[in-house]
Amino acid sequence: MKFQQTMVACALVLAGCANQAQRDRLGIEDPTLLKTGIGAAQDTASGAVTPQWLSTYAPIASGGEALAALQQRLDKLPVGQNTYFHAKAQCWIDAAQTEWRAHDQWGFVEEAIGQAAMITFGLENDASLSAANPELRTVSTVRPDLWKIVNVIKSDPATARCPEAQVPLACAEVELMLAGHYAWRHDFSAAEKALPGIQGNLRKAAEAGLQCAQPNIPTPTTPTHTPAPDITLRADSAFRFNGSDLAALLPNGKNQLNAIAAGLQKVKGIRQLNISGYTDRLGSDAYNQNLSLQRALTVKAYLVKRGVTVPITVTGMGKTKPVVECDQKDRSALVQCLAPNRRVEIDFVRGSE
Structure with a gap:
């Protein structure tokens, strides 16, 4: 591992060209970042590597x-x-x-x-x-x-x-x-x-x-297997583009699933999760079917790893049930418009206590 002291010097010199307004907007108070140019310090306070570090x-x-x-x-x-x-x-x-x-x-x-x-x-x-x-x-x-x-x-x-x-x-x-x-x-x-x-x-x-x-307000008893409100994960923010496995989960997707897993440990009466994956209409039916299923399976696997123990069903819905319809001629604009269709929905099924 190389820690080149010259890199610190170069950065400090280049900082002289930085916009002072940027430093002001960032609220920087560190004097080693406010002083710029060749005369800027290169000591321990300015980030030089120490034996202890x-x-x-x-x-x-x-x-x-x-x-x-x-x-x-x-x-x-x-x-x-x-x-x-x-x-x-x-x-x-x-x-x-x-x-x-x-x-x-x-x-x-x-x-x-x-x-x-x-x-x-x-x-x-x-x-x-x-x-x-x-x-x-x-x-x-x-x-x-x-x-x-x-x-x-x-x-x-x-x-x-x-x-x-x-x-x-x-x-x-x-x-x-x-x-x-x-x-x-x-x-x-x-x-x-x-x-x-x-x-x-x-x-x-x-x-x-x-x-x-907020105080917990008792809700009327619901019939067995009445679904709770759905949670929808936008695929674009949860997975890398065209990705579907655990390695393709983005930090935002992990954070959402972590919150769901933690919430399930607090909520009583959830008997089952139904996870459905969806894609947009671009691409072949076979490709979209597989992609939607793999993403739903990945969401299930992640929740299980986080300690979710309720039964989970998984379905790949492909390009069915779009939530938006788009007809843009420009492909980039079309892909952006179709984003809501690329999603994973999680239905919570409640049962009687």
């Missing part, structure tokens, strides 16, 4: 095999009462994979793997874990206002009993750290591009927390 992180293997092995260990653990930490470990793995694929050699990959491993090993050994975010060498603070929102949501008692809020909250924290890494290496544009996703996750966490804080 090397002794901690240099032994960490940052290749694909190491990430896959860590993912396997995490997948074996039930979400249970550790939804927040399970989600945070997963998001650290996802962040490490993103930067590893981008050939990031600054040290963030090792730090992200280290955080994921620490949480995973703690969950394996039922150890006490801290929800505090670490200070990392390759991460600077961006958007202090969003960190304040993180702390408000995290301190809300409703969040502690609401897995649906914990998953997006944990990922928002990791994503803010990743944005801070982009800023640390003076890629302020990349840091800004990460903000909408972070804000979206914080909004989801806040809304879920509010819903969990």
